[in-house]
Amino acid sequence: MTKRYxxxxxxxxxxxxxxxxxxxxxxxxxxxxxSTTMRIMxxxxxxxxxxxxxxxxxxxxxxxPLSYMGALLEAKAxxxxxxxxxxxxxxxxxxxxxxxxxxxxxxxxxxxxxxxxKSKGFSLGMGQRLGIASALLGDPKILMFDEPxxxxxxxxxHWIRNLMKNLAAQGRTVFVSSHLMSxxxxxxxxxxxxxxxxxxxxxxxADFIATNSRSYVRVRSPQHEELKDAFQRAGxxxxxxxxxxxxxxxxxxxxxxxxxxxxxxxxxHELSPQQASLEEAFMQMTAGSVEYHAHHPGDPTTPGAPGPxxxxxxxxxxxxxxxxxxx
Amino acid sequence: xxxxxxxxxxxxxxxxxxxxxxxxLLLALLVTVALGAVVSAVMNNTFDxxxxxxxxxxxxxxxxxxGTSLGQLAMxxxxxxxxxxxxxxxxxxTSLQAVPRRGLFYVCKIAAATALAFVVAMLTSFLTFFLGQxxxxxHAASIGDENVLRAVVGGGLYMTLIAMLAMGVATMLRSSxxxxxxxxxxxxxxxxxxxxxxxxxxxxxxxxxQAGSRIMRVVPNALNSGETPYGPWGGIxxxxxxxxxxxxxxxxxxxxxxx
Amino acid sequence: xxxxxxxxxxxxxKWAVYNLSFxxxxxxxxxxxxxxxxxxSTTMRLIxxxxxxxxxxxxxxxxxxxxxxNAPRQVGALLDAKAVHGGRTARAHLKCLAQLxxxxxxxxxxxxxxxxxxxxxxxRSKGFSLGMSQRLGIAAALLGDPQVLLFDEPxxxxxxxxxRWVRELxKRLAAEGRTVFVSSHLMSxxxxxxxxxxxxxxxxxxxDTSVKDFxxxxxxxxxxxxxxxxxxxxxxxxxxxxxGGSVEALPDGALKVTGVPLPGISDLAHEADVRLWELSPHSxxxxxxxxxxxxxxxxxxxxxxxxxxxxxxxxxxxxxxLPQSSEVLESEAAR
Numbered sequence: 043m044t045k046r047y048x049x050x051x052x053x054x055x056x057x058x059x060x061x062x063x064x065x066x067x068x069x070x071x072x073x074x075x076x077s078t079t080m081r082i083m084x085x086x087x088x089x090x091x092x093x094x095x096x097x098x099x100x101x102x103x104x105x106x107p108l109s110y111m112g113a114l115l116e117a118k119a120x121x122x123x124x125x126x127x128x129x130x131x132x133x134x135x136x137x138x139x140x141x142x143x144x145x146x147x148x149x150x151x152x153x154x155x156x157x158x159x160k161s162k163g164f165s166l167g168m169g170q171r172l173g174i175a176s177a178l179l180g181d182p183k184i185l186m187f188d189e190p191x192x193x194x195x196x197x198x199x200h201w202i203r204n205l206m207k208n209l210a211a212q213g214r215t216v217f218v219s220s221h222l223m224s225x226x227x228x229x230x231x232x233x234x235x236x237x238x239x240x241x242x243x244x245x246x247x248a249d250f251i252a253t254n255s256r257s258y259v260r261v262r263s264p265q266h267e268e269l270k271d272a273f274q275r276a277g278x279x280x281x282x283x284x285x286x287x288x289x290x291x292x293x294x295x296x297x298x299x300x301x302x303x304x305x306x307x308x309x310x311h312e313l314s315p316q317q318a319s320l321e322e323a324f325m326q327m328t329a330g331s332v333e334y335h336a337h338h339p340g341d342p343t344t345p346g347a348p349g350p351x352x353x354x355x356x357x358x359x360x361x362x363x364x365x366x367x368x369x
Numbered sequence: 370x371x372x373x374x375x376x377x378x379x380x381x382x383x384x385x386x387x388x389x390x391x392x393x394l395l396l397a398l399l400v401t402v403a404l405g406a407v408v409s410a411v412m413n414n415t416f417d418x419x420x421x422x423x424x425x426x427x428x429x430x431x432x433x434x435x436g437t438s439l440g441q442l443a444m445x446x447x448x449x450x451x452x453x454x455x456x457x458x459x460x461x462x463t464s465l466q467a468v469p470r471r472g473l474f475y476v477c478k479i480a481a482a483t484a485l486a487f488v489v490a491m492l493t494s495f496l497t498f499f500l501g502q503x504x505x506x507x508h509a510a511s512i513g514d515e516n517v518l519r520a521v522v523g524g525g526l527y528m529t530l531i532a533m534l535a536m537g538v539a540t541m542l543r544s545s546x547x548x549x550x551x552x553x554x555x556x557x558x559x560x561x562x563x564x565x566x567x568x569x570x571x572x573x574x575x576x577x578x579q580a581g582s583r584i585m586r587v588v589p590n591a592l593n594s595g596e597t598p599y600g601p602w603g604g605i606x607x608x609x610x611x612x613x614x615x616x617x618x619x620x621x622x623x624x625x626x627x628x
Numbered sequence: 629x630x631x632x633x634x635x636x637x638x639x640x641x642k643w644a645v646y647n648l649s650f651x652x653x654x655x656x657x658x659x660x661x662x663x664x665x666x667x668x669s670t671t672m673r674l675i676x677x678x679x680x681x682x683x684x685x686x687x688x689x690x691x692x693x694x695x696x697x698n699a700p701r702q703v704g705a706l707l708d709a710k711a712v713h714g715g716r717t718a719r720a721h722l723k724c725l726a727q728l729x730x731x732x733x734x735x736x737x738x739x740x741x742x743x744x745x746x747x748x749x750x751x752r753s754k755g756f757s758l759g760m761s762q763r764l765g766i767a768a769a770l771l772g773d774p775q776v777l778l779f780d781e782p783x784x785x786x787x788x789x790x791x792r793w794v795r796e797l798x799k800r801l802a803a804e805g806r807t808v809f810v811s812s813h814l815m816s817x818x819x820x821x822x823x824x825x826x827x828x829x830x831x832x833x834x835x836d837t838s839v840k841d842f843x844x845x846x847x848x849x850x851x852x853x854x855x856x857x858x859x860x861x862x863x864x865x866x867x868x869x870x871x872g873g874s875v876e877a878l879p880d881g882a883l884k885v886t887g888v889p890l891p892g893i894s895d896l897a898h899e900a901d902v903r904l905w906e907l908s909p910h911s912x913x914x915x916x917x918x919x920x921x922x923x924x925x926x927x928x929x930x931x932x933x934x935x936x937x938x939x940x941x942x943x944x945x946x947x948x949x950l951p952q953s954s955e956v957l958e959s960e961a962a963r
Contacts, residue, residue, distance in 0.1 A: 072759050072787040085469045086462055087627035102469035113466055119459035121387060128386035129460075136379035136467045167664050176463060192784070195664040195813045196918055221787045224816030260908075264891070297856075297905045304903040311891045314852075314908025324788055 043092035045078050045239075052078045054239035055092070060217045062183070065210045067230030067247070068219040071328055075239040076219045077115070080188055084113055096184065108137040108180030114187045117169035122162025126153055126172050129161055130179060139180055147175040166193030174202065184215040191225055203229050223321035237328050247320070254326045255318030259295045262287040262312035263303070272306045287312065373477055376468050380481035384451060393447035394485070397528070398493045401440030402500055408435035409501035416508055428591035429510040430520045433501020437524060437585065440493065441531045441578070444486065445552050448535025451482040452619075453545025465628050475540070475623050479616065483533055490528035494521050516587045519601065523584030526605060530581055530612050537615025541622050574598070581608030629654055629807055630675060630776060634684030637670055637831075644670040645831040647684070652809045652826070654775070657802045659822030659839070660811035663922060667831040668811045669707075672780055675809075676705055688776055700729035704769035705778040706762075718756075718764050719749040725768055739767040744793075758785025766794070777801055779810040783817060795821045815915035819843075829922050839914065846920045847912020851890055853883040854906035855897075867896045882906065 045053040053075040060066045070076050081087040083094045085101040093100065096111060104110045120129040130144045148157045151171040156164075161172060170193050177185055187206070191199045206229055210216045220226050226233075233250050235243040243250055251257075263269045266286060273280040273288070278298070280288040290299060296315045303310050384390050412432050419427060455461040468474040498521045502509035510517050539548040556578055563573035573579055574597055583597050583604030590596050599607060630652035637645045645667040652658045662668050673679045675686050677693030688696060688703055696702055713721065722736045740746045743763040748756075753764060762785050769777055779798070783791045798821055802808045812818050818825075818839075825842050827835040835842060855861045858881075865875050865883065873888035885893060890909055897904050 069788075071789055072757065081462075081627070084462075084466050086465055088625075104469070107469055108467050115462055115466075116459060119461075119463045121383070121454055121458045121460045123387045123389065123454070124383075125386070128382065132379045132383045132386070133463065133467045134379075135382055136376045136464075138375045165664065191813075193813075196661075196815050196915060197663055197922070199813065199815075200915070200919065221785075221791060222814060222816070223788050223791075224814075296854075300856075300903050300905040307898075309891070309894050309898055310904060310907055311894055312909060313904055313906055315906060321788060321792070325792070328789075 043079070043082060043094060044090045045075070045082060045087065046090040052239055053082070053089070053236075056236065056239065056241050057092075058234050058241055058244050060184075060215055060234070061232070062215040063210060063213050064231045065206050065216045065218060065229050066232045066234060067226045068217060068234050068236075069223075069226065069324060070219075070236040070242075072221075073238075074236045076236065077188060078239075079236070080113070080115060080186060080219065083186065084111075084115070086115075106137040106139075106180070108133060108139065108182065110180070110182050111184040111186065112177035112180055112182040113185070114170075114173040114177045114190060116188065117166055117173045117193060120161050120169070120172060120176075123160055125158045126161050126164070126175075127157040129172065130176060133176055134179055137180055143179060143181070147178045150178060151175045167195060167198055170194055171198070174205075182214070185209055185217070187216075187218040189220055190218060191220065191222060199225065223319065223324055227320040235324070235327060242327055250327075251317055251320060251323045254323035257292065257315065257317045259290045259292070259299060259315050260287050260312060261290060261299055261310065263308055263310050265308050268306065269303070269308055272302055272308065276302055278302070289316075373473060376473055376477040377481055379467070380478045383478075384481055384485060387450075387454070389450045389454070390447065390485070393443050393450065394489045397440045397443035397447065398489060398496070400443060401434075401436035401493050401528075402497045404436030404439055405433045405497040405501045406436075406504055409433050409504040413504060413506045413508060423592055426588050426590050426592055426594075427508070428586055428588040429502060429505050429508055430498065430517050430587045431585055431591040432505065433498050434494075434520075434524050434585045436497060437528065437582065441528060442553065442556060444490070444528050444532045445535040445556065446549065447486065448482065448532035449539040449545050449548045449552065451478070452536050452539035453543075453548055456543045457545055462628050471623050472620065475620055479533065479536055482536060483529060486532040487525070487529045490532070491522070491525035493528060494524035498524070510587065514587070516601075520585050520587050523601060523605065527581045527584060527608070530605075530608050531578070533612045534577055534608075534615050537612065537617075537619040540619025541615065543622065543626070570595075575607055577608045577611035580604040580611075629690075630686065630688050630809060631690075632671070632675075632684070632686040635671070635674060635681055635686050636683040637667075637674060637679060638682045643831050645674065645681075645828075648828065648831070648833055649684075650826050650833060650836050652807055653824070654807040655802060655805050656823040657798050657808045657810060657821050658824045658826060659818045660809060660826050660828075661813075661815075661818065661918060662811075662828040662834075664813075666828050668828065669780065670831075671828070672705070672707060672778055672811065675778065676703070676707075698729060700725070700774070701731070701772040702774050703776045703778070704772055704774040705780075706765040706769045706782060707778075707780045708765075713753075715752055715754065717750050718745055718753050718767075721753060721764065722767060722771060725771055729772055731772055735771060735773075739770045742770060743767040759787060759790055762786055763790070766797070774806070776807040777809070779808070781812055782810060783812070783814065791817065815913065815918055819914035827918070827921065834921060842921075843912050843914055843917045846917035847914075848886060848916075849909065849911045851885045851888070851893055852878075852906060852908045852910055853885055853893060853897075853904065854881065855902055856905055860902040863900050864897055864902045867900045867902075868893065871896055 043053055043056045044051070056075070056079065068076055078087060082089045083101065096104065101107060101111070126148065127144060130147065131141065134141065134144050145154070148154050151174050153168065153171050153175065156168065161169065164172065170190065174187070174190065177187065190202050190206070194202060203225070206216050206218060210231070218230065227247070230247055232246055233243060234241070261269065261280070269288070270280070278290055278295070280290045283289055296313055300313060409432055455464060464474065465471065498512070512518055512521065535548065535552055538552060539545065542548045542551070560573060560576050560578050563569040563576070564579060580599065581604055583599065584601040586594070586601070597604065633649050635645055635648040636643065648671065660668055660671070670679065674681050675688065675693065685692065693699060693703065716724070719736060719740065722739065723733060726733060726736050737746065737749070740749050743766050745760065745763050745767060748760065753761065756764065762782065766782065769779065782794050782798070786794060795817065798808050798810060802823070810822070822839055824838050825835060826833070853864065855864055861881065861883065865877070868875050868885055868888055871888055871892065874886050876884040878884055888896070890907060893907060894904070
């Protein structure tokens with residue numbers, strides 16, 4: 043799939059699959075082409091080349107698409123002068139979804155009490171809930187959420203996280219984009235990462251973190267010196283950290299250390315495998331993609347200026363951000 | 370494939386559930402009827418001042434439709450808002466998710482809005498005619514007179530077509546503000562000014578509002594308004610071409626642009 | 629330094645904020661937490677003198693905001709990222725603000741550089757994405773080089789890189805001895821950024837404490853223990869239970885242990901001749917702590933169909949029962 047806006051290549055020959063039964067996270071820096079990709083999936087934008095198939099069909103070929111695929115793209119994509127109930131009713135009627143379902147989804151997202159209020163008075167969080175309601179309206183097999191926690195309070199964040207996990211557990215396909223790595227780490231099982239319109243990774247969460255960051259085991263013992271000797275005898279490289287603990291490279295080292303301690307009758311006060319956060323892994327990966335692009339001065343997305351395209355120094359390339367805004 | 374009936378129903382709900390529909394259509398009716406009534410009453414009182422060509426071409430039916438020129442602006446606002454609010458609110462993306470076949474979506478939206486506009490326009494037209502005639506006293510025309518019924522039905526058609534024109538333009542421009550910014554001055558300034566400029570007059574006759582409003586005249590050059598090279602139905606035909614062009618333009622934009 | 633004393637604000641017959649007293653001290657990032665409709669924004673507006681309190685006072689550096697001499701040089705705030713005239717360029721917008729408070733133009737370019745908007749300084753801000761607007765808002769807050777900074781949901785719309793940048797910026801500002809007061813719904817973000825927390829619910833103060841204390845008090849930490857096989861796991865479970873700990877077996881074979889400290893687990897394992905393959909401490913999360921504190925009625929949350937409208941009318945203060953009620957959503961809608 044490719045999408046070009048003028049000279050900017052928003053999405054560049056992107057191919058991936060999203061499978062049912064998982065929450066698939068869709069990550070990428072601003073301007074990486076996430077929103078464009080999602081819009082193309084819904085046939086809102088036409089791709090310059092390639093295309094998206096949903097169980098073998100184009101979105102526009104779906105009969106009553108809301109019962110097949112529900113999406114939340116932006117919170118406020120509703121007519122503000124219409125009540126929450128009526129906004130959903132319009133959508134329901136066009137796909138022959140019974141009226142009762144409107145009340146049901148409003149109840150699920152917790153908006154029943156304000157169902158008859160005009161949606162322009164809604165806060166961002168309430169708008170978000172209304173958008174989620176519209177995605178759930180047709181009880182679809184496929185759900186797509188763009189930044190679903192935007193504007194929600196902690197309680198709401200907790201709720202949507204569980205909702206997405208439950209939907210996936212029911213065997214549905216859940217595809218969700220977010221900038222909040224900590225949130226993603228708690229929600230997604232699988233990750234698709236893009237940068238500058240290209241696929242950077244399509245892998246499970248655990249693999250992603252394992253490949254893109256350092257994992258080690260932290261060991262702490264009251265018998266510090268004995269442990270150090272034991273490490274030396276076993277040929278394990280243990281780095282002493284300031285607070286009196288050791289760090290041993292490799293996530294699997296824990297078992298070996300446990301056995302080692304038992305053999306030597308050493309007491310351990312901590313033996314914890316440590317993994318870097320998703321955020322660190324993500325930063326590592328996307329930073330790599332930026333360096334890679336900096337070596338291609340002819341690339342239309344890199345207008346001369348060296349250095350990162352986004353982040354603190356991204357001032358030089360707002361074009362990517364613009365594409366996020368377009369439409 | 371989704372069929373038209375549910376989509377029509379959905380579009381009807383959309384129109385029904387926003388306050389602007391009620392206000393614009395009510396305003397279109399009230400302004401047209403009230404202004405028509407005022408002008409009719411004034412005409413009745415000052416009838417004796419008329420002389421020459423004006424007296425010879427006096428057209429009581431056309432007099433009672435004097436409010437159309439202002440009332441049509443409310444119709445334009447209705448037409449523009451029906452489409453424009455989809456874009457200004459971002460609803461269009463939600464709507465197209467529900468109905469990804471854009472042609473179907475567009476046809477149903479225009480059809481639902483046009484049907485409502487047609488009913489209101491006809492009601493307005495008959496109301497304004499009968500009230501106007503009542504106030505014209507001895508100078509009134511009767512609905513049974515030659516060509517009068519045509520003019521009254523035509524008045525309703527004209528208002529409906531104006532609303533459709535506005536829908537087409539708003540779909541092309543994808544913005545309420547821009548559409549109103551173009552249509553309002555056009556109806557209020559450009560068209561009247563052009564028709565007053567001798568050289569441009571021949572061209573101005575073919576503008577949608579001028580061609581379309583010919584049908585409301587029972588007397589061809591009513592109140593010394595000048596002859597037209599087309600008849601009442603010819604005028605509506607010209608207006609229809611404009612409306613068709615706007616609607617097709619709107620369809621092409623909707624079909625081909627990213628939402 | 630921000631000091632609130634008995635701060636109350638009533639809209640109609642609803643108390644948005646009631647009898648709030650707290651201090652926000654310099655040199656630390658103070659997080660401001662609370663559910664939607666708890667009165668966070670109102671409090672921010674009261675601090676900035678945008679609204680007049682119904683009762684009580686709030687002062688910045690000892691003065692009410694409206695009487696602060698040269699306020700823009702002392703207090704910088706980001707409330708609503710999109711509250712910018714869209715037709716103006718980023719630079720013109722900041723220049724207008726700078727001129728209002730006698731800040732030299734040179735400073736405008738400086739802050740644009742700080743937030744990374746120098747490259748788009750001459751673009752109209754209506755074309756900005758939410759993330760860019762957010763950066764512009766932060767630039768405006770930094771403009772007067774103020775001692776007191778207020779941020780309302782600063783990471784909204786930013787990408788991971790931007791989120792990390794804001795986090796570091798706030799820590800740096802606090803390290804420079806400034807007062808940094810930041811509201812957010814993102815607990816994970818707050819736990820990384822804030823040193824101190826002020827939590828409100830239904831307009832009333834629930835907690836005013838350090839992040840560490842807050843978590844320790846309200847969230848339960850536990851130890852994750854793993855042994856080579858089921859027999860040893862069973863043996864250890866018995867030993868731990870006898871020692872007064874509570875043990876929960878996890879589906880992947882590990883044990884979740886509370887009530888016995890890490891060295892104690894280690895000793896028990898040693899005595900029972902159980903080898904340990906993992907013994908890792910897990911401290912409670914800020915989110916857990918927050919949920920426990922603001923939602924005494926946890927049962928309401930456990931269903932997917934979380935119904936708003938379950939809780940009662942806002943009682944006449946004080947009685948901090950927490951939101952989720954339709955009435956809170958409504959009062960939000962009304963605003």
